[in-house]
Amino acid sequence: MLRDITLGQFFPGNTIIHRLDPRTKLALTLVYIVALFMLKSWSGYALMAALLCAVVFVSKISVRTLLRSLRAIAVVILITALLNVFLTSGTVILKVWILKITREGLEIAGKMALRLIMLICGTFLLTYTTSPLALTDGLESVMSPLKKIRFPAHELAMMMSIALRFIPTLLEETDKIISAQKSRGADFETGGILKRARAMLPILVPLFISAFRRAEELAEAMESRCYHGGEGRTRMKLLRMAARDGLALILGGLTIAAVVFANKLP
Amino acid sequence: MPIIETKNISYTYSGGTPFEHAALREVDFCAFSGEYIAVIGHTGSGKSTFIQHLNGLLKPQSGQVLLLGEDIHSSKQATRRARFNVGLVFQFPEYQLFEETVARDIAFGPRNMGLAQSEIEARVARAARFVGLSAQQLEQSPFDLSGGQKRRAAVAGVIAMEPRVLILDEPTAGLDPQGRAELLSNIDAYRRETGAAIITVTHSMEEAARCATRVCVFENGRLVMNGPPAEIFAGGGLLEGMGLSLPAPAQIAARLRARGLEIPRGIYTVSALRDAVLSLREVK
Numbered sequence: 001m002l003r004d005i006t007l008g009q010f011f012p013g014n015t016i017i018h019r020l021d022p023r024t025k026l027a028l029t030l031v032y033i034v035a036l037f038m039l040k041s042w043s044g045y046a047l048m049a050a051l052l053c054a055v056v057f058v059s060k061i062s063v064r065t066l067l068r069s070l071r072a073i074a075v076v077i078l079i080t081a082l083l084n085v086f087l088t089s090g091t092v093i094l095k096v097w098i099l100k101i102t103r104e105g106l107e108i109a110g111k112m113a114l115r116l117i118m119l120i121c122g123t124f125l126l127t128y129t130t131s132p133l134a135l136t137d138g139l140e141s142v143m144s145p146l147k148k149i150r151f152p153a154h155e156l157a158m159m160m161s162i163a164l165r166f167i168p169t170l171l172e173e174t175d176k177i178i179s180a181q182k183s184r185g186a187d188f189e190t191g192g193i194l195k196r197a198r199a200m201l202p203i204l205v206p207l208f209i210s211a212f213r214r215a216e217e218l219a220e221a222m223e224s225r226c227y228h229g230g231e232g233r234t235r236m237k238l239l240r241m242a243a244r245d246g247l248a249l250i251l252g253g254l255t256i257a258a259v260v261f262a263n264k265l266p
Numbered sequence: 267m268p269i270i271e272t273k274n275i276s277y278t279y280s281g282g283t284p285f286e287h288a289a290l291r292e293v294d295f296c297a298f299s300g301e302y303i304a305v306i307g308h309t310g311s312g313k314s315t316f317i318q319h320l321n322g323l324l325k326p327q328s329g330q331v332l333l334l335g336e337d338i339h340s341s342k343q344a345t346r347r348a349r350f351n352v353g354l355v356f357q358f359p360e361y362q363l364f365e366e367t368v369a370r371d372i373a374f375g376p377r378n379m380g381l382a383q384s385e386i387e388a389r390v391a392r393a394a395r396f397v398g399l400s401a402q403q404l405e406q407s408p409f410d411l412s413g414g415q416k417r418r419a420a421v422a423g424v425i426a427m428e429p430r431v432l433i434l435d436e437p438t439a440g441l442d443p444q445g446r447a448e449l450l451s452n453i454d455a456y457r458r459e460t461g462a463a464i465i466t467v468t469h470s471m472e473e474a475a476r477c478a479t480r481v482c483v484f485e486n487g488r489l490v491m492n493g494p495p496a497e498i499f500a501g502g503g504l505l506e507g508m509g510l511s512l513p514a515p516a517q518i519a520a521r522l523r524a525r526g527l528e529i530p531r532g533i534y535t536v537s538a539l540r541d542a543v544l545s546l547r548e549v550k
Contacts, residue, residue: 176356
């Protein structure tokens with residue numbers, strides 16, 4: 001029952017998008033977000049949507065998967081859109097009781113919803129096509145200049161990858177503990193909020209204990225292999241920029257230019 | 267009438283996706299009062315999926331699970347009755363201890379059953395006696411116990427519900443030899459005194475040979491062999507063909523037979539093997 005969580009899931013593949021350097025993808029995602037918030041005209045939106053579709057097509061990520069990731073924030077999009085529809089002043093085209101729908105409201109709501117949808121799809125595309133390990137490696141590399149001001153870039157990246165690594169393990173553990181407590185007649189389905197909250201205790205206590213136990217074991221295993229942080233640490237797989245990364249970055253720059261240009265069109 | 271019975275149950279994980287995996291196929295099984303059934307099979311043969319069907323944690327996609335003749339999925343109450351009448355001890359059950367004292371943890375099941383306080387206390391005391399926990403240990407935090415004691419406390423937590431069928435998934439995994447022997451005799455004491463049926467999943471053929479009155483072998487989600495240990499461990503290559511081994515005494519008996527010694531078939535315990543070998547000497 002807990003297995004349906006798709007947040008941050010990685011779909012292995014061998015497309016050009018998958019093979020891009022994680023740093024390139026991080027940079028491009030940032031460019032993409034900036035470009036989205038610069039958008040003004042409909043032609044700009046059309047341009048970005050076309051770009052997104054092209055990347056989705058090339059990466060071979062199924063559209064259904066992508067749409068499923070939208071489900072989590074569908075409510076947020078809906079509320080934002082509705083507020084914009086009803087609360088924007090301008091030319092009224094429909095009036096029901098005290099609610100007015102304006103032409104401007106519809107336009108802003110449409111643009112806002114589109115922007116949010118494209119934002120989510122684009123960022124999910126990053127995690128769908130980049131393995132968590134590559135992503136944290138990329139983040140560490142991007143943050144490494146900050147090491148000069150004693151920012152723990154390596155440690156942060158290591159913590160992230162460990163956290164990601166343990167999500168499936170802890171989910172499985174939770175499933176098991178729930179089954180075990182259900183076998184002892186624990187009831188999670190009936191009763192008021194207070195009773196249900198209390199019913200979580202037999203799950204949470206063992207879960208926390210096992211998380212601490214695992215953390216301790218992992219720390220010991222890392223220390224017995226002489227792990228002592230990022231200082232002087234080398235890697236087996238070095239991140240290397242390839243020609244395709246240069247090309248992708250140029251395309252990213254062109255996108256910004258195109259958006260600026262498209263903003264001048266209707 | 268059998269206490270618990272499965273009729274033609276099948277279960278498939280992730281049906282309709284590329285990860286589809288049939289874990290159980292058309293399993294017919296029944297257990298009677300007082301039986302001690304060992305369930306053996308390779309990792310991934312469906313044993314664990316099977317036992318989770320018996321107390322209604324999993325619902326078969328086809329077929330029925332009957333507790334005293336009643337389908338356990340016919341109503342919510344029936345499922346709840348199955349939870350309490352069929353006790354399930356998971357692998358490494360010590361990881362589900364959560365209360366402040368051992369006594370309170372053992373009382374969790376009986377409390378969920380809605381029993382009176384006096385009855386709960388009586389059951390905790392009885393369960394503690396079955397697994398050999400002292401009155402002083404009952405007042406300790408479960409996290410201060412040793413590994414073997416934690417395991418016993420967890421088993422007591424299920425025994426305290428006084429189930430008519432007690433299922434254990436590899437109850438002795440990770441225990442030292444003495445801890446193993448003690449836990450197994452505790453479980454057997456529960457069976458003899460209450461007439462409950464015991465079903466235990468095990469990887470140890472010796473354990474199955476020593477305790478069980480019946481052995482069930484799973485392979486690929488099917489119940490492929492089901493009979494008394496003498497029959498299952500008679501040799502003949504069937505078990506070995508599934509990647510399982512015979513208990514050590516049965517293996518020794520087979521090798522002695524291969525060397526031309528007249529050891530009768532159907533020997534699978536140390537004592538029977540000893541008697542057979544000793545009787546050879548008398549013949550001479």
